[in-house]
Amino acid sequence: MSQxxxxxxxxxxxxEAEPFIKVQSVSKHFGDFTAVDSVDLEIYKGxxxxxxxxxxxxxxxxxxxxxxxxxxxxxxxxxxxxxMNNVPPYERPVNMMFQSYALFPHMTVENNVAYGLKRDGxxxxxxGRRVADMLSMVELTRFAKRKPHQxxxxxxxxxxxxxxxVKQPKVLLLDEPLGALDKRLRDQTQYELMNIQERLGVTFxxxxxxxxxxxxxxxxxxxxxxxxxxxIGTPTEIYEFPNSxxxxxxxxxxxxxxxxxxxNGPDHVAVEGKNPKCDFYIDxxxxxxxxxxxxxALRPEKIRISKEKPANSDTNSxxxxxxxxxxxxxxxxxxxxxxDDHLVEITSTNQSxxxxxxxxxxxxxxxxxxxxxxxxxxLTK
Numbered sequence: 001m002s003q004x005x006x007x008x009x010x011x012x013x014x015x016e017a018e019p020f021i022k023v024q025s026v027s028k029h030f031g032d033f034t035a036v037d038s039v040d041l042e043i044y045k046g047x048x049x050x051x052x053x054x055x056x057x058x059x060x061x062x063x064x065x066x067x068x069x070x071x072x073x074x075x076x077x078x079x080x081x082x083x084m085n086n087v088p089p090y091e092r093p094v095n096m097m098f099q100s101y102a103l104f105p106h107m108t109v110e111n112n113v114a115y116g117l118k119r120d121g122x123x124x125x126x127x128g129r130r131v132a133d134m135l136s137m138v139e140l141t142r143f144a145k146r147k148p149h150q151x152x153x154x155x156x157x158x159x160x161x162x163x164x165x166v167k168q169p170k171v172l173l174l175d176e177p178l179g180a181l182d183k184r185l186r187d188q189t190q191y192e193l194m195n196i197q198e199r200l201g202v203t204f205x206x207x208x209x210x211x212x213x214x215x216x217x218x219x220x221x222x223x224x225x226x227x228x229x230x231x232i233g234t235p236t237e238i239y240e241f242p243n244s245x246x247x248x249x250x251x252x253x254x255x256x257x258x259x260x261x262x263x264n265g266p267d268h269v270a271v272e273g274k275n276p277k278c279d280f281y282i283d284x285x286x287x288x289x290x291x292x293x294x295x296x297a298l299r300p301e302k303i304r305i306s307k308e309k310p311a312n313s314d315t316n317s318x319x320x321x322x323x324x325x326x327x328x329x330x331x332x333x334x335x336x337x338x339x340d341d342h343l344v345e346i347t348s349t350n351q352s353x354x355x356x357x358x359x360x361x362x363x364x365x366x367x368x369x370x371x372x373x374x375x376x377x378x379l380t381k
Contacts (some may be wrong), residue, residue, distance in 0.1 A: 010234075011044040012220065018081075020045040021066070021171065026075035027227075028061050035061040037227035038075070048197050050214040053224035054250075059207045062224075063173050066205060067096045073290055080170055084156040092309040093170035098181050101160035103148040109240055110135065110144040113163045120167070128268070137196060154185045161193070165200065175208045178213060190216045211251050215239065223247050239299075244381045248297040255344050257296040264290055269378055270315075271296060276339025281315040283373035288380065293381045300347040301376035305361060310370040317370040320344065322363055332359070336367060344369060 007014035019042035022157070028036040036058045043049045051059040057198040064070040068089035077084045084092055095116075103112050110131050117127045135141045148156055157177065164172055177193065178186045186349040194217060197204050208214050214221050215232060220230045223246075231238060231247045242248035245256060259280060263270035271280040271294060280296050310317050320338035327350075334346045344367065354360055361367060 011047075012042070017044060017205070020047075020080060021044060021205070022078040023062070023066075023075075024076045024078070026062070026065065026072045026077060028065060028070060029073045029240060034227050036065070036072075036129050039229055041201065041222060041229065041232070043205065045203055047219045048194065048206065048217055050206045050208055050218040051220045051224060052208055052211065052214040052221050054209055056222040058227040059224050060161075060175060062142065063096075063175055063205065065208045067094055067173050068092050069367070086150075093165055094173055095164045095169040095171075096162050096173040097164040097177055099176040103147075103156060103157050103159060103163075105148055108145050108147060109140060109159050112148070112159055113166050118165050119152060122123065130166050130168075131162075134166045136150070138162045138192075139197070154189055157189060165196075165202065169202065171203045171205060173375075174204060176208055177206060178210070179208075186213070193217065209315065215251070223250060225250075237377055240377075242297060242377060242379070245295055245297070245379055248377065248379065253300050253345055253347075255298045257298070257342075258298055259294055261288055261290050261292045261294055264288055268373075271376075271378065273318075275342050276318050276320075278318045278339075279315045280376055281373050282376045282378055286378055288378070292380065297377040297379055298344075298371060298375060300333070300345045303344065303345045303346045303369050303371050305336070305348055305367050307361065307365065307367055309368050313368070313370070316376075317368060318344075319366065319368055322365050322367055325359065325361070325363060327359070334361065334367075336369060338369070339361070 004284040007017065021043040023039060023041035025038050025040060026036060027034065027038045048106060053059050061070060065072055068084065068087065072085065079093060104115065113134055114127050114131045117130065130178040135144055138161060140155060140158055140162065143151060143155060148159065151159065178189055190213060206217060218235055220232060220234055221238050223230045223238065225246060231243045238247065238251050242251065257273050258275065259271040259273045261269060262272045264286065267283065268287045269282045269286050273280060318338050320336040322334060323337045323343060324335035326333040330350060331348055332348050334348065336344050336346060338344055
């Protein structure tokens with residue numbers, strides 16, 4: 001007898017799970033401009049979901065519609081089984097954390113956090129308890145009497161988070177929550193944000209343009225472009241199995257090769273590359289006709305680089321000349337010119353130190369690039 005599947009960490013795969021947030025055929029027009037174009041989205045309780053895209057793609061407009069600051073031109077938004085279209089922002093079970101944090105400069109940390117509770121008429125004893133609990137959670141108890149200008153950027157970010165969460169919303173909307181922090185602090189704060197979200201179990205919806213941030217934080221990501229969702233999936237699905245050139249090139253780095261399908265079997269696809277001229281062998285089948293023009297996406301870390309010719313160089317291999325090298329300590333990035341001046345980027349881990357201090361591969365050296373049959377992704381759009 002088979003065991004039941006545990007969907008607790010991936011409720012979107014459970015056919016019986018009920019989405020906590022439903023966005024159904026939602027559009028938003030500003031005059032002749034369509035900011036959000038008939039999108040559908042389901043987010044489940046306890047998710048840390050990211051809306052990812054470049055400037056003007058519609059992600060912030062969609063977030064503002066979830067918050068109630070914008071009204072959909074068409075379609076509906078349902079949160080916890082209730083249609084929100086005619087519900088004002090202050091009556092929705094959501095709170096929003098803005099990129100600017102919007103802290104009151106004349107108030108102490110604890111008064112900033114308590115402000116929303118006081119406006120709601122919560123009892124003073126309850127306010128004191130909830131504010132103390134929240135400041136403890138974000139590790140700011142000893143800063144309770146300070147003003148915002150006496151705090152670091154990361155501390156101000158945590159005050160804004162505490163103020164948003166102290167009202168115990170069912171959904172927290174975060175607009176570029178880490179955008180004002182420097183890289184090192186942003187990297188540290190990502191994990192703090194994840195830990196707080198996991199402890200509270202609140203559904204987070206994050207808007208960001210930062211691919212690395214979305215990959216680190218999210219249970220799932222929706223990649224947006226021109227008001228539409230291009231792909232929705234887990235970070236692994238989005239990165240390893242992009243469904244288009246746009247997604248492959250937007251999420252991380254990807255080398256793109258134009259080609260033509262020469263063979264399509266049940267367990268493999270063969271593609272003849274145009275520039276560089278090389279044969280790709282992909283060890284999984286696709287429903288695609290021979291002769292179809294396709295693009296091959298190869299991530300830089302999937303490509304190996306060597307001065308020695310690989311044993312099997314008939315497929316998944318090409319020769320080139322080193323054009324650029326970027327030494328980053330733990331890794332090195334190579335840009336190799338192949339074919340008709342086509343540059344291929346390779347990321348290689350520096351697992352051992354060179355004995356003489358000289359790089360194992362240098363500028364203007366001839367090298368061979370090769371990769372596994374499973375490394376290539378075939379894209380038709």
